[in-house]
Amino acid sequence: xxxxxxxxxADQVLALAPDAAxxxxxxxxxxxxxxxxxxxxxxxxxxxxxxxxxxKPYQTIVDIADVSGPAYKCSCPSRxxxxxxxxxxxxxxxxxxxxxxxxxxPDWAEQWISGRRRRAEEKSAADSPGSGPGAGDPDAxxxxxxxxxxxxxxxxxxxxxxxxxxxxxxxxxxxxxxYGMWEETAARMVxxxxxxxxxxxxELGAIPASGPGWPVRLLEECALLHLLGQGxxxxxxxxxxxxxxxxxxxxxxxxxxxxxxxxxxxVLAQYDTADTRLTxxxxxxxxxxxxxxxxxxxxxxxxxxxxLALPVGLTLEAEVSAYPGGGRQRASLGKQxxxxxxxxxxxxxxxxxxxxxxxxxxxxxxxxxESVPVxxxxxxxxxxxxxxxxxxxxxDTALPLTPATHHRPGLxxxxxxxxxxxxxxxxxxxxxxxxxxxxxxxxxxxxxxxx
Amino acid sequence: xxxxxAPAQAxxxxxxxxxxxxxxxxxxxxxxxxxxxGRAAPTALLDAAAVETVRRRAGLRPARSxxxxxxxxxxxxxxxxxAAARRLTMLLADRPGxxxxxxxxxxxxxxxxxxxxxxxxxxxxxxxxxxxxPALLDAARGRTDLRPATLTFAGPxxxxxxxxxxxxxxxxxxxPGGGAALPRPEDTARVRQLWEEGLFAERVALLAALRxxxxxxxxxxxxxxxxxxxxxxxxMFLDSLRTGLGPQDxxxxxxxxxxxxxxxxxxxxxxxxxxxxxxxxxxMAARALTCVSVDRTGAAPAIxxxxxxxxxxxxxRDGVVPKPPAGRGERSWWFGQLVEAAPxxxxxxxxxxxxxxxIVALPVADDWQSELHxxxxxxxxxxxxxxxxxxxxxxxxxxxxxxxGAVSLAERAKLLGTLNAGERAxxxxxxxxxxxxxxxxxxxxxxxxxxxxxxxxAVVDALNIARDAGSYPWSFSGVMGLAERCLDPSEAGRLDxxxxxxxxxxxxxxxxxxxxxxxxxxxxxxxRLRAAMTEELGAP
Numbered sequence: 001x002x003x004x005x006x007x008x009x010a011d012q013v014l015a016l017a018p019d020a021a022x023x024x025x026x027x028x029x030x031x032x033x034x035x036x037x038x039x040x041x042x043x044x045x046x047x048x049x050x051x052x053x054x055x056k057p058y059q060t061i062v063d064i065a066d067v068s069g070p071a072y073k074c075s076c077p078s079r080x081x082x083x084x085x086x087x088x089x090x091x092x093x094x095x096x097x098x099x100x101x102x103x104x105x106p107d108w109a110e111q112w113i114s115g116r117r118r119r120a121e122e123k124s125a126a127d128s129p130g131s132g133p134g135a136g137d138p139d140a141x142x143x144x145x146x147x148x149x150x151x152x153x154x155x156x157x158x159x160x161x162x163x164x165x166x167x168x169x170x171x172x173x174x175x176x177x178x179y180g181m182w183e184e185t186a187a188r189m190v191x192x193x194x195x196x197x198x199x200x201x202x203e204l205g206a207i208p209a210s211g212p213g214w215p216v217r218l219l220e221e222c223a224l225l226h227l228l229g230q231g232x233x234x235x236x237x238x239x240x241x242x243x244x245x246x247x248x249x250x251x252x253x254x255x256x257x258x259x260x261x262x263x264x265x266x267v268l269a270q271y272d273t274a275d276t277r278l279t280x281x282x283x284x285x286x287x288x289x290x291x292x293x294x295x296x297x298x299x300x301x302x303x304x305x306x307x308l309a310l311p312v313g314l315t316l317e318a319e320v321s322a323y324p325g326g327g328r329q330r331a332s333l334g335k336q337x338x339x340x341x342x343x344x345x346x347x348x349x350x351x352x353x354x355x356x357x358x359x360x361x362x363x364x365x366x367x368x369x370e371s372v373p374v375x376x377x378x379x380x381x382x383x384x385x386x387x388x389x390x391x392x393x394x395x396d397t398a399l400p401l402t403p404a405t406h407h408r409p410g411l412x413x414x415x416x417x418x419x420x421x422x423x424x425x426x427x428x429x430x431x432x433x434x435x436x437x438x439x440x441x442x443x444x445x446x447x448x449x450x451x
Numbered sequence: 452x453x454x455x456x457a458p459a460q461a462x463x464x465x466x467x468x469x470x471x472x473x474x475x476x477x478x479x480x481x482x483x484x485x486x487x488x489g490r491a492a493p494t495a496l497l498d499a500a501a502v503e504t505v506r507r508r509a510g511l512r513p514a515r516s517x518x519x520x521x522x523x524x525x526x527x528x529x530x531x532x533x534a535a536a537r538r539l540t541m542l543l544a545d546r547p548g549x550x551x552x553x554x555x556x557x558x559x560x561x562x563x564x565x566x567x568x569x570x571x572x573x574x575x576x577x578x579x580x581x582x583x584x585p586a587l588l589d590a591a592r593g594r595t596d597l598r599p600a601t602l603t604f605a606g607p608x609x610x611x612x613x614x615x616x617x618x619x620x621x622x623x624x625x626x627p628g629g630g631a632a633l634p635r636p637e638d639t640a641r642v643r644q645l646w647e648e649g650l651f652a653e654r655v656a657l658l659a660a661l662r663x664x665x666x667x668x669x670x671x672x673x674x675x676x677x678x679x680x681x682x683x684x685x686x687m688f689l690d691s692l693r694t695g696l697g698p699q700d701x702x703x704x705x706x707x708x709x710x711x712x713x714x715x716x717x718x719x720x721x722x723x724x725x726x727x728x729x730x731x732x733x734x735m736a737a738r739a740l741t742c743v744s745v746d747r748t749g750a751a752p753a754i755x756x757x758x759x760x761x762x763x764x765x766x767x768r769d770g771v772v773p774k775p776p777a778g779r780g781e782r783s784w785w786f787g788q789l790v791e792a793a794p795x796x797x798x799x800x801x802x803x804x805x806x807x808x809x810i811v812a813l814p815v816a817d818d819w820q821s822e823l824h825x826x827x828x829x830x831x832x833x834x835x836x837x838x839x840x841x842x843x844x845x846x847x848x849x850x851x852x853x854x855x856g857a858v859s860l861a862e863r864a865k866l867l868g869t870l871n872a873g874e875r876a877x878x879x880x881x882x883x884x885x886x887x888x889x890x891x892x893x894x895x896x897x898x899x900x901x902x903x904x905x906x907x908x909a910v911v912d913a914l915n916i917a918r919d920a921g922s923y924p925w926s927f928s929g930v931m932g933l934a935e936r937c938l939d940p941s942e943a944g945r946l947d948x949x950x951x952x953x954x955x956x957x958x959x960x961x962x963x964x965x966x967x968x969x970x971x972x973x974x975x976x977x978x979r980l981r982a983a984m985t986e987e988l989g990a991p
Contacts, residue, residue, distance in 0.1 A: 010537035014544060027541045028558030031983075033976025051972065091541070095534075095983075160494075167493035170477025219474045223500035230498075352513040360509035367505045383615060384517035391516035398516035412585035415615065419581060419608050420522030431508045441581070448582040 008064075008311050008340070013090040015270060015312045015449060016070065018305025022080050022087060029088020032099050038092060039103030044339040046093045046100060047109040050085045052076065060085040061109045063116060065339040070309060073112050081305050148193050152250060155192025156229040159185065159201070163226050171218055175208045196251030200225050224368055244325030245366050256332040258322030263287035264315045265294070266345060268373075268426050269437035271451035272305070281306040284373055284426070284437065285320065285331075286347040293347075293373045294320050294331035308333070312438070313447045314340035327365035329373075346424060346440050346447070349377030352392045352399045355429045371430025378422035381415045388415075390434055393422035402433040410450030414439050417448050425450075467507065470500050523611035528578035534987040535572070536580050542568055543586040559977035563936060565590065567900075568984055569600040574991045577604075584609050588619045598622075636664045646672055651684060658691045666695035670703055682712040689718050696722060701729045708768055720770020724792035725833050731769055732794045738766065739793035740801050742786055743823070746816065754802070754810075756819035758782035759789065783822050790826035795839045807842035828862045831869060840866040841874075847881030860893050867897045876903035883909040888917060892929045901939035910934055911942065914971075915949060923963050924970040935974055940982035946975050 010030070017023035029035075029050065036057065038048030044065025049057040062082070063071040072086040093100040105113060162185055166174070174181070182205030189198035204225070207218045231238065231246040238246065248254045268284040283296040298306035310316070319334035350358070355374040362372045378393040387406060391398035405411050414436050417423055427436040427450075437451045473483040478492040486495045531539065542561045579587060584605055591601035602609060602622055613619035636642065645657055662669035673688050680688065689707065692700055700722070707719035708731070723731035738759070746755045759766075762773040762785050770792070775784035795807070802810050815823055824843065831839040844866050867875045879894045880903075888910070898906060910930065917927055924931065949971040952964045 009533075010540050014540070023544050025558075027544045027561060030541060031559060031976050031980045033972055033979060034558070094537070163497060164493040167474055167496050168478050170475055170480065172475045172477075215475050216471055219471055219500050220504045222474075223497050223504050226494075226497040227501040227505075356511050356513050360511065363505055363509045367501075380519060382517050382519055389514065389517060391519065392513070396516055397513035399513050409585060412612070412616065413582045416581045416584040416608065416612050419611065420520040431511060 008090070008094050008314065008342070009446070010091055010094055011446075011449070012311035012313055013087060013094050016082055016090070016309040017087055018080050018082070018272075022082075022084055025084035026087025026091060029084055030091025030095065032092065035089070035092060035099070037106065038089065038100045039105070040093055040100050041105055042102065043113075045105060045109065045113050046089055047105060048089050048092070048100070050076075050088065052085075058085050059108050060089045061112055062086050062090055063113060064090075065336070070311075071116065079304065081300075081307060082309065148252075151192045152194045152197075152232065152252075155189050155194045155197060156232045156250075158188060158192075159197060160226065160229045160233075163222055163229070166222065171215055171222075174218070175214075179205045181205075194251045196249050197225070197228065198251070200228070228368060241325060241365065245327075245368075246325075248323070248325045249366075249368050254323050254325065256321035256323045258324075258328060258331070260319035260321045260334050261287065261290055261292065262317070262319045262337075263290045263292075264317050264343075264345075265320060266315045266343060266347065267310045267312050267340070268293075268347065268447075269449065269451055270310060270312055271437065274302070277302050279304060279306055281308065283308065283310050285310075286375075286426075287320070288315065288343075288345050291348070293329070294322070295329050295373070296333055297330060311340050312449055313342070315343045315345065316340040325366070327362050327369070342446075344444065347375045347426060349375040349424050351395060352376060352379065352390065352397045353395065355399060355434075359429050359431070369430070370432070371428035371435065373426070374429040374434075375424060375426045376434075377424055379425055380420060380422050381411075381418050390425060390436070399429065399434040402430075402435045405433075405435055408451075410436060413448060414450050417441055466499075467503050470496060470503060474500065520615075524607040526578045526606045526608055528576050528606065531572070531577045531580060532987060532989060535577070535984075536583075538984055538987055539568065539572075539580070539583055543583060543590060559935065559973060559980050560932075561980075562590075563932070564977070564981065564984065566597060566600060567936065567981065568988075569597070569604050571985060571988050571991070573600060573603050575988055577988070579605050579609070581608060584612055588613065588616075588622060592618060592621060636661050636668065642672070646676070651687075655687055655691065658688055659694065662691055662694045666697065667699060670700060674703055682715065685710065685712065685715050686718060689715060689722070692722060696725060698726055698728055701726060705730065708770070716768070717770050717772065720792070721833070724770070725835075727794035727796060727834060732792065734765075734769055735789055735792040736794055736797045739789040740797060742789065743798075743801065745802050745813070751814065752803070753814040753816050754819070754823065755816045756786065756823060758786040787822055787826045787829075790823065791829040791833065793830065795827070795830050795834055795836050807839045811842045811845070825862065828866060832862075832865045835869045837869050837871070837874075840869040844878060847878045848885040860890060864893045864897050867894060872899040873903060875899070876906040880906040880909035883913050888913045888927055888930050892933070895930065895933050895937070898937070900937045902937050904939065904942075907938050907942045908945075910938070911946065911949075918949075918963070918967045921960055921963060923960050924967050931970055931974065935977040936981075938974070938978060940978045940985070943975050943978040943982070946971060946978075950975060 013030075014023050014026065017026055034051040036049045036051070038046075040046040045061065045063050047059075047061045050060055051057050058074055058076045060074045060076075060083075061072070070082070072082040074083050074085045076083055076085055078084065089100075182201055186198045186201040186205070189195075189201055200221070204218065204221055207214050207221060210217065228246065228249055231242070232250050235243045235246050244254070265285040265287055268286050270281065270283045272279055272281045274280070279300040279302065281298040281300070283298070285294045285296065286292075287294065296308060296310075298308035300306035316336055317338045318336040320331045321334055322328040323330040323332070355376055358374055359369075359372045362369050376390060376399070379390040379399075380393055381401075382389055382391045382398065384398075384400065387400060387403070388411060389398040389400045401411065414423075414425065417439055421442055423442060424440040425436050426438045426447075427434050429435075438447045438449055440447050469483050473481045473496055478488070478496055482488040482492050483496055483499065486492055486499070530536075542565050544561075587601050587605050588609060591598045591605075598621070605622075609619075610622060613622035642657065642661065646654060649657065658669055658673060661672065670692065673692075677685070685707075692704075704719045704723045708716055708723070710716050710719065720731060723729045724735060726732060742757050742759060744755050744757075746753050759782060762771055762781075766785070766789075767773055771785060771788045773781075773785075775781050798810060799805055799807070802813070805813070811824070811827075814820075827839065828843050830836070831843055844863060867878060870878065876898050879891065879898055882894060883891050883906075891910075891913075895910070901907075902910070911934075914927065914930070914934070918924070950968055952968040
């Protein structure tokens with residue numbers, strides 16, 4: 001495997017930045033000035049010394065060929081991940097052969113790289129016999145799982161009681177009741193180790209303040225929560241896949257059980273959502289051969305970027321394993337066979353009508369699903385009063401954009417890219433509307449990120 | 452997505468609305484139809500609502516499309532080279548306010564390089580990548596000085612986009628006629644129509660554009676409606692004659708000297724005095740010459756000034772303002788205006804055949820020197836007379852050039868503007884070599900970018916001296932910033948010796964050496980970046 005021709009673009013590097021401040025700081029370091037002894041190896045490692053404010057330069061190493069996405073190491077004290085030095089180094093490397101020549105890794109870089117490779121081999125060796133050493137006594141594990149299930153059952157029963165009380169008294173009263181009652185219920189669900197239920201309850205609390213039409217939305221969410229509670233209590237009678245969906249939705253830990261699918265995975269989009277407790281990163285992949293779309297999830301503690309970061313617009317040859325339940329959308333990234341490489345491939349698209357139907361079909365496997373990933377073929381962004389929609393270039397139909405989209409800079413990038421002409425758009429299509437995440441111009445050109 | 456379930460699937464029309472009403476009021480007060488009241492009613496309601504919610508979501512269909520937009524006009528310019536497009540993304544990512552301020556460190560200030568990048572891209576005629584237009588418009592929105600170059604680069608699609616977002620309305624104002632193109636000068640019928648029917652801003656833009664292409668045609672267009680224009684409009688239109696001013700404009704300007712508005716008269720007089728061959732210039736010369744003579748009675752010849760005793764009606768008609776500003780004497784005020792408007796070419800004959808250098812060197816009796824020299828400076832700037840400007844500037848290495856002399860720094864900067872770029876750079880280089888950087892900022896601003904080699908060397912040497920003198924670099928942050936943007940990138944190699952942290956001497960400010968090294972690193976990094984930027988865009 002060789003580095004020739006696979007240097008990334010500045011956009012792709014900047015997409016790895018955990019936040020806007022890091023993006024800016026990294027851009028500034030993407031020039032030769034502060035760097036010395038920078039180099040890269042054919043195995044996909046980039047290193048360099050960056051002059052910082054101290055006397056000793058920071059040692060920065062990035063392993064872009066790592067099996068679990070790019071890995072970073074920097075001697076700076078930053079808690080950002082990747083730090084600005086790693087971003088700056090990658091930008092420098094993306095700039096071309098001149099600034100970061102192919103070279104032999106210095107000792108300090110070599111130590112870290114060989115250490116990583118060794119640990120990775122040990123890990124895969126340890127994984128192969130089946131159960132890892134951490135599994136411990138299977139009987140004890142089973143007893144723990146049973147105790148947890150009992151707690152969740154108690155929590156779900158209590159939640160059902162609260163929902164019943166709520167509906168008996170009427171939703172009109174909750175507008176005055178405020179946030180407190182939901183917070184308390186959510187805390188009870190955390191106690192019951194049902195984090196999925198707790199998150200849904202917290203979202204319920206925000207609905208009465210969410211503007212006109214809130215009673216409809218509140219009833220919908222209460223009903224779906226009831227459905228989930230009932231699903232848990234009656235999970236023994238559900239088909240396997242649906243039961244797995246319920247377990248995952250309630251908040252039980254799940255691990256991927258699907259067979260590893262080796263493919264060229266095109267990274268379609270990567271974006272973060274954060275609440276006060278957790279930063280969630282979503283990465284959408286499209287399998288070029290399998291024509292599958294997979295979702296990678298990665299979490300970080302509040303205010304910290306999740307570790308997994310993939311360059312949008314590149315393909316990586318890798319194995320991906322699906323999680324059970326939820327229409328098997330979620331997956332985990334397994335072994336990676338080559339560093340991410342640029343590609344001209346675009347996912348095939350569908351019409352707006354087909355996209356709406358696809359969401360409806362997906363609800364069969366997972367009635368709690370908010371949206372499905374869809375690529376729209378030949379659509380034009382069109383203003384519709386105060387909002388926007390994606391109109392089918394060849395039909396008289398259109399998908400409205402989700403209200404949140406209207407305040408994002410991505411909307412204007414999409415409108416500018418289109419210029420009133422049809423473009424291809426990837427995004428999430430759900431009951432709130434369509435959220436565009438990436439778009440391709442009509443003429444050949446790389447994907448434009450919208451998130 | 453619109454909440455329109457497929458009608459065929461709806462079991463009971465309005466069933467969902469019934470459920471919402473019952474849920475709002477509570478099952479104690481209202482039981483949904485088809486369900487029994489009592490303890491099980493809430494559960495039954497939730498069951499029904501769950502089924503209905505999933506059914507409604509599964510049945511969603513696309514909406515009807517709204518009216519399509521008119522597509523953006525074609526941009527025929529070639530696309531940016533890939534490397535240049537990446538660079539633009541990085542320059543635009545460095546937006547102010549995205550990170551905390553504080554010390555500048557060694558990293559280049561990318562936003563400050565955007566103007567140069569835009570100028571270079573425009574010179575080569577590249578089209579902006581469409582997806583960068585929002586960031587470009589946002590950048591131009593925050594910085595008015597960036598707007599012309601940004602909008603040129605952003606092209607027709609940016610105007611199309613600006614019509615859709617109120618935040619970018621400034622782009623439509625900046626483009627005359629809301630983005631509609633001005634008629635071509637050959638299209639006389641449309642020019643005529645826009646001139647007679649257009650809004651004021653459109654007419655100003657039209658006149659300016661026409662004047663640049665066809666000076667006489669623009670003047671004739673203006674003359675055709677001149678008597679009917681309002682006074683403040685006349686002033687603005689007259690101002691546009693500055694472009695391409697020539698002797699052919701004299702008859703029109705002479706007539707404007709009789710204008711009803713005093714401001715119009717003054718502007719006409721100023722324009723005429725910039726034409727050394729004009730009748731007004733000759734009248735002013737005759738007046739000025741009677742005020743100035745050489746006195747040979749003393750040991751050395753000296754200039755004697757006899758300021759005018761009155762400001763008569765003819766002087767007023769020629770644009771002399773009779774009333775001085777507060778704190779100035781009437782006679783010196785009138786005198787200054789006469790000398791300023793007199794052609795400089797008339798002075799050697801009047802003052803004994805001396806060259807401008809010799810005239811400037813003559814002593815001036817009775818404290819008239821500053822008044823006389825300042826008026827000559829204004830005349831040299833107005834008449835763009837490089838010979839006189841050179842004489843008035845004097846030698847850059849003269850001791851009085853650095854201090855408060857007869858000619859202020861602001862006047863020097865203006866005088867420099869009349870010299871060619873090479874001479875200008877050489878003069879400023881000499882000035883810096885003698886007087887250092889503390890007074891040089893304004894003068895450096897007059898020099899062409901990138902700086903000529905002697906000037907660049909002088910600045911770097913002066914910075915080096917300032918460092919060795921032990922001061923902190925932020926005393927020179929203005930010049931440093933200019934150097935980052937204006938120094939020729941090929942000079943970067945010469946700076947390598949300055950990047951190390953020098954040993955701290957006893958009289959140096961604590962830690963200054965480290966800050967200087969940092970400042971020089973930023974300078975070198977920025978120069979390298981500018982070299983890369985230019986290379987990525989290719990030859991112009």
